[in-house]
Amino acid sequence: xxxxxxxxxxxxxxxxxxxxxxxxxxxxxxxxxxxxxxxxxxxxxxxxxxxxxxxxxxxxxxxxxxxxxxxxxxxxxxxxxxxxxxxxxxxxxxxxxxxxxxxx
Amino acid sequence: xxxxxxxxxxxxxxxxxxxxxxxxxxxxxxxxxxxxxxxxxxxxxxxxxxxxxxxxxxxxxxxxxxxxxxxxxxxxxxxxxxxxxxxxxxxxxxxxxxxxxxxxxxxxxxxxxxxxxxxxxxxxxxxxxxxxxxxxxxxxxxxxxxxxxxxxxxxxxxxxxxxxxxxxxxxxxxxxxxxxxxxxxxxxxxxxxxxxxxxxxxxxxxxxxxxxxxxxxxxxxxxxxxxxxxxxxxxxxxxxxxxxxxxxxxxxxxxxxxxxxxxxxxxxxxxxxxxxxxxxxxxxxxxxxxxxxxxxxxxxxxxxxxxxxxxxxxxxxxxxxxxxxxxxxxxxxxxxxxxxxxxxxxxxxxxxxxxxxxxxxxxxxxxxxxxxxxx
Ligand SMILES: Cc1cc2nc3c(=O)[nH]c(=O)nc-3n(C[C@H](O)[C@H](O)[C@H](O)COP(=O)(O)OP(=O)(O)OC[C@H]3O[C@@H](n4cnc5c(N)ncnc54)[C@H](O)[C@@H]3O)c2cc1C
Ligand code: FES
Numbered sequence: 112x113x114x115x116x117x118x119x120x121x122x123x124x125x126x127x128x129x130x131x132x133x134x135x136x137x138x139x140x141x142x143x144x145x146x147x148x149x150x151x152x153x154x155x156x157x158x159x160x161x162x163x164x165x166x167x168x169x170x171x172x173x174x175x176x177x178x179x180x181x182x183x184x185x186x187x188x189x190x191x192x193x194x195x196x197x198x199x200x201x202x203x204x205x206x207x208x209x210x211x212x213x214x215x
Numbered sequence: 216x217x218x219x220x221x222x223x224x225x226x227x228x229x230x231x232x233x234x235x236x237x238x239x240x241x242x243x244x245x246x247x248x249x250x251x252x253x254x255x256x257x258x259x260x261x262x263x264x265x266x267x268x269x270x271x272x273x274x275x276x277x278x279x280x281x282x283x284x285x286x287x288x289x290x291x292x293x294x295x296x297x298x299x300x301x302x303x304x305x306x307x308x309x310x311x312x313x314x315x316x317x318x319x320x321x322x323x324x325x326x327x328x329x330x331x332x333x334x335x336x337x338x339x340x341x342x343x344x345x346x347x348x349x350x351x352x353x354x355x356x357x358x359x360x361x362x363x364x365x366x367x368x369x370x371x372x373x374x375x376x377x378x379x380x381x382x383x384x385x386x387x388x389x390x391x392x393x394x395x396x397x398x399x400x401x402x403x404x405x406x407x408x409x410x411x412x413x414x415x416x417x418x419x420x421x422x423x424x425x426x427x428x429x430x431x432x433x434x435x436x437x438x439x440x441x442x443x444x445x446x447x448x449x450x451x452x453x454x455x456x457x458x459x460x461x462x463x464x465x466x467x468x469x470x471x472x473x474x475x476x477x478x479x480x481x482x483x484x485x486x487x488x489x490x491x492x493x494x495x496x497x498x499x500x501x502x503x504x505x506x507x508x509x510x511x512x513x514x515x516x517x518x519x520x521x522x523x524x525x526x527x528x529x530x531x532x533x534x535x536x537x538x539x540x541x542x543x544x545x546x547x548x549x550x551x552x553x554x555x556x557x558x559x560x561x562x563x564x565x566x567x568x569x570x571x572x573x574x575x576x577x578x579x580x581x582x583x584x585x586x587x588x589x590x
Contacts, residue, residue, distance in 0.1 A: 163443040163467045179442070189510045 118153045130199040135206075141197045148174065148181050148192035151205065159183050159192055159205050217395045219245045219379070221564065222407035224386050224398065224421055226250075227257035228550060229543045230413030231369035232557020233564075238376035240565050245405050246378060247398060249385030253366025256415050257550065259519040261438045261472035263460045264551045265302045265357040266327045267319065268453055272528065273552060274325035275571055280555035284360060287554070291372040296361025300462065302451035303332075303341055305348040305504060312350040315455040319352040329354040343448035343505050350455075357451045359462050359470075362550065381405065389424040396540070409539040409564060416481050416520035418530070418544040425540060428583045429530075431522050435479045435487055436472070437497065439516040443467030447507040459500050469508065471501045477518040487518035523547055524579045531560050535577035542576045 127143030132150065141150035148171050151159065158168040159181045172180040174193045181192040184204040192203075223234040226248030238244045246252070264284055269277040287295050304319070306312040316331060323329050329352050337351035338344055344351075373380055384401030389410060391397070396410040414421040419429040444467055452461040459473040475497040479487030494516055502508045522545050524530060529546040543560045546552050562569045 163445050166445075184510065189512055 118155065130197050130201075132197060132200075133202045135204055143197065145197050146193055147183065147185060147190075147195040147197055147201075147203055150197050151183075151192060151203070156205060161206055217406045217408045219243045219405060219407040221245075221409045221411060222247060222396060222398050222405050223411040223413055224389075225413035225415060225417075225544075226252040226366070226369075226380070226382065227255055227413060227415045228253065228365060228369070228553035229257075229415070229546065229557055230411065231257075231366075231373065232554045233411050233413060233543055233560045234378055234557075235369065235372055235376055236558045236561025237564060238373060238378040240561070240567075242565070244373075244378040245381060245407065246373060247381045247384075247386055247400050247403075247405060249383070249400070251366055251382050252370050252373075252380065253362070256436075256519045256521050257553070258362050258366050259438070259517060260362045260436075260550045261460050261462075261470055262296070262359040262362045262550065263357075263451065263462070263472070264297075264359055265354065265451055265453060265460070266551075267302060267304055267322055267329045267352055267354040267357060268457065268460070269322065269327070269548050269551065270527070271321040271325040273546075273548065274322055274327055276552045276555055276559075277548065278326055279570070280552040281356065281358075283554035283558070284358070284551070287360075287368065291368045292375070293364070293368045293371050295364050295368045297358060298360075298465075299356060299358040300449060300451050301340065301353065301355045302357025302453060303337055303344065303351045303353050304453040304455055305337065305344065305351045306455040307345075307347055307349060307503070309349065311455040315350055315352060318455075327354060328356060341448065341450040341452070343450075343507060344452065345504055345506055347503070359451060360550075361464075365550075386421070386424070389421075394539070409541070411560070411564070412534075412540070412542045413544060415544060416522040418522060418542060422534070422542060422580055425534065425537065426582055427534065427580050429524075429580045431524065431545070433481055434474070434521045434523070435477045435518045436521050437475045437477045437489070437493060437516060437518050438470065438472040439494070439497065440514055441469040441471070441508070441511045442514050444469065444508075444511045447511075448505050452504055454500060454504065459497070459504060461501055461505060468514070469501075469505075469511065471497060473497055473500070479518055479520070481520045485520070489516055489518075521547075521549075526578070529556060529574040530576040530579065531556055532563065532573040532576050534580060536582065542580065 159170045169180045172178045176194040220242040223230045223246045306315045386400045388399045398405045412421040419431040463469045475493040531543045534540040
């Protein structure tokens with residue numbers, strides 16, 4: 112379930128301090144040092160955007176900033192989630208495409 | 216004895232279109248291109264075939280060029296990416312609106328089928344436009360082609376018409392042996408009865424080989440392309456002051472131009488560089504005109520070299536004072552007009568009556584004055 116389960120290992124892991132993100136308007140917790148892609152994946156988000164023409168689901172693929180399949184909108188900017196570190200208070204919007212841009 | 220009736224130096228759209236007309240009418244033609252056909256201006260331009268953005272003096276030529284574009288794929292047996300989308304040129308201020316009305320009035324009088332439309336009508340035609348526009352002109356014929364395909368398409372047509380295409384070596388000398396032009400490119404020597412110089416932004420270098428001078432101005436035009444995005448704009452969009460051309464291709468990418476300048480040296484490795492303020496200005500205007508672009512990312516920006524002479528009119532015709540030598544170039548909006556300009560020059564060389572007047576190169580091309588040296 113997107114945002115409702117955590118896939119994180121619960122024991123014997125040291126993490127950075129917790130930060131709160133807004134994901135599609137809902138407050139969610141991630142940890143400093145994670146990328147947005149990591150945080151979203153561990154929060155259960157697999158679909159990060161839609162393909163531009165057919166609107167098919169796209170998500171984390173190369174995890175190194177090359178393929179652009181993971182782009183989301185962070186604080187109003189379109190960025191690859193796999194390159195963007197989480198920050199406290201950041202707003203993340205998934206499933207973005209050019210049309211959403213009109214209403215954001 | 217010459218091996219060819221005509222040697223065309225420079226394989227951009229001007230050289231290729233001239234060569235094609237000649238080859239199709241039975242002449243033995245060689246095209247000599249230092250890179251590959253259509254890799255300079257003719258292969259990297261914005262592909263805009265908009266009639267309403269052409270200077271009034273060139274409109275009759277543009278209309279005929281456009282007709283040739285329409286039938287090119289069928290005639291060449293290859294897709295050239297030609298699309299008709301209709302175009303809107305928009306004004307955001309009263310001053311821009313005045314310029315728009317004046318320029319478009321001239322162009323309509325010259326034969327462009329366009330109309331001035333209200334903001335409401337413009338937005339009905341193209342809902343992707345900014346609501347801040349105050350006036351627009353609309354031409355339903357405006358279209359574009361994919362300039363990446365130009366070289367390959369002309370190569371196919373030229374070979375089919377029996378022309379010879381020599382690519383990969385620059386012409387370094389043009390000598391005369393009696394009535395024959397001897398053209399050297401690398402190891403290859405082409406001997407031809409006539410020569411057509413079609414060197415684009417390097418035309419002054421080519422006429423220099425024959426001892427002529429041409430004061431050429433060279434611009435470094437910028438074009439950019441975005442990532443693919445959902446359909447946000449269907450019409451071709453331009454700006455009243457000519458600072459924007461914009462179109463979304465079928466693959467979802469948006470091509471943005473408008474004649475903004477970069478820097479670069481047309482010689483040597485032809486490296487060019489973006490002027491950041493110009494890129495920003497171009498993109499800001501694009502987003503202002505089509506607001507949905509705001510979240511779309513830019514993928515690539517590039518530049519090409521485009522030449523002109525002070526009166527901004529073409530050079531197309533015979534070189535002064537030398538038999539059987541011709542030039543073609545310096546055509547603003549030359550991608551649209553090129554196919555027709557080539558046909559015209561071809562007709563002149565073939566001794567056919569050209570359908571419209573040519574543009575005497577003798578306006579600007581002269582033999583240099585002999586320098587007076589102290590004894
Ligand atoms: C970035 C850019 C965007 C543009 N956008 C548009 C547009 O949207 N619509 C439009 O209508 N027009 C546009 N134009 C203008 C149009 O592209 C040009 O007017 C046209 O392509 C010029 O054609 P040409 O054959 O004269 O020059 P080129 O295409 O530059 O061809 C000249 C050829 O000569 C060759 N050459 C030079 N020296 C030698 C030598 N010594 N030996 C052998 N070969 C040589 C070169 O390699 C080159 O291939 C644009 C131009 C640029 C640069
Ligand atoms: S997953 Fe490929 S760019 Fe992020």
